[in-house]
Amino acid sequence: MKAPENLLLTTKEMGRADRAAVERGVPGAELMAAAGLAVARCVERRWAPCRTLVLCGPGNNGGDGFVAARVLAAAGWPVRLLLLGDRDALRGDAAHHAALWEGAVEPLSEAAGRAAVEDWADLAIDALFGAGLSRALEGPAAAVVEALNRKALPSVAVDVPSGLSGDSGRPLGALCLRATATVTFFRKKPGHLLLPGRQLCGDLELAQIGVPAAVLEEIAPSVWENAPPLWRDRLRWRDPASHKYDFGHLLIAGGRVMTGAARLAARAALRCGAGLVSLAAPEAARGTYQQRLDSLIVLPADTPEAYAALLEDRRKSALLLGPGLGTDPAARLQVEAALASGRATLLDADALTCFAGAPQDLAARRKGPLVVTPHEGEFARLFGERGGDKLQRARAAAAEIGGTLVLKGYDSVVAAPDGRAAINAAAPPELATAGAGDVLSGVIAALLAQGLPPFEAAAAGVWIQGRAAQDFGPGLIADDIPDRLPAVLSILQAEGAA
């Protein structure tokens, strides 16, 4: 299985992993002991002993809380434990670990929870609800979480902050704990990376608790955190026998007016290793394109027919259309010609707007590998308003058009039509700037030109661009990114050789 360490498990899949581990002979009580210990260790690493309030829920998440309370109390920490519901109602491993807790178990009422937060605690462990959250927070759980947020009390969430869906990254109701840190087990969940979940989790720690990695074989998850192990072996590197044509020829369709967008894409594509990058443009804009980038080949394409004629050269291995293309009928005809050519094609921006509200037309015309890279606004224009979380929407849309879809944002989702998906958590917020999308389309298109399959090209492109923009800080503009790409590629090449 590809990149098993980066797999993400839904809450259901995590439940299956736990059960599979138990079937393989790992006792559930030991998993819980390891989980609670990991939470206590996280607390001990971050804080000196202080008054610690452990909030336990009625399920196994609460069981982890009992373990953490026991470990911290044994280490001399002042601990108070408040339980939601009846102690006698605890079952299984949670009941087992509750029985090992020798301190008091105080009932969690609205008043008791609020008072403990306001008048006593320096720190809270949130073991109310984890993977089993089934509805919005209410009653005493809602009151105590609300008090924690209001006071901004430092807190460590067990598995997920209570209130958050580990699958969608959204709170199930209006309320969710804003944790300082979250400790999760075995593998992360999509909700840890999708917004707003990623921010509600605070610092995320992943602890191994004894679930054997072999259980992944039977669960066969198909969503990953985007990272090099997913695609690094597909990247192409030059050697002394290499010829430029071995690295593909990307053809970018340039528009008449907004020439900056296609230039940014072209520069990024050249920096990302495409053997040749050509830009097809109408007469009025050709000089502008040529002046600004010497290594770019500028070709005449004054009409859609002239553009289509350029596609007869079979060495052109990938096509990029969208940045600065315009949305007039001629632009649409160009996009149709590209889709009909069977060549690997990336559509972004204006090229997607050409199919506004008609993704079925796009799907019907596609003859070759396709990547589309909409931001949320372009996605809504192309597909209409869709329900569901970001992961669900991206996967459904990718299946619908039969192409790989990158739904861009701080938590970009890359989805393949076969159901595979990757969530990117390695991009800085500074990428929210004009032209960054054009750079991304150039990076991905360059990888397509070199022969990477669409999903791997898209996931690699998203990660590489994010890494190139990392650590720049405020003031980043899209023009800064292309020249920072080679350093990222050098690191990836060295890691691949190691």
Ligand SMILES: NC(=O)C1=CN([C@@H]2O[C@H](COP(=O)(O)OP(=O)(O)OC[C@H]3O[C@@H](n4cnc5c(N)ncnc54)[C@H](OP(=O)(O)O)[C@@H]3O)[C@@H](O)[C@H]2O)[C@@H](O)CC1
């Ligand atoms: N399995 C294992 O081996 C391991 C599991 N581990 C730990 O187990 C956690 C998952 O445990 P879990 O499945 O018991 O679910 P959990 O999150 O505790 O909650 C379920 C309970 O809460 C209730 N409830 C739900 N929403 C509610 C609401 N809004 N308001 C009020 N009640 C609500 C729900 O009631 P119901 O929906 O059935 O009415 C049910 O009683 C996981 O996150 C990890 O921390 C680790 O120890 C490693 C080993």
Ligand SMILES: [K+]
């Ligand atoms: K929790």
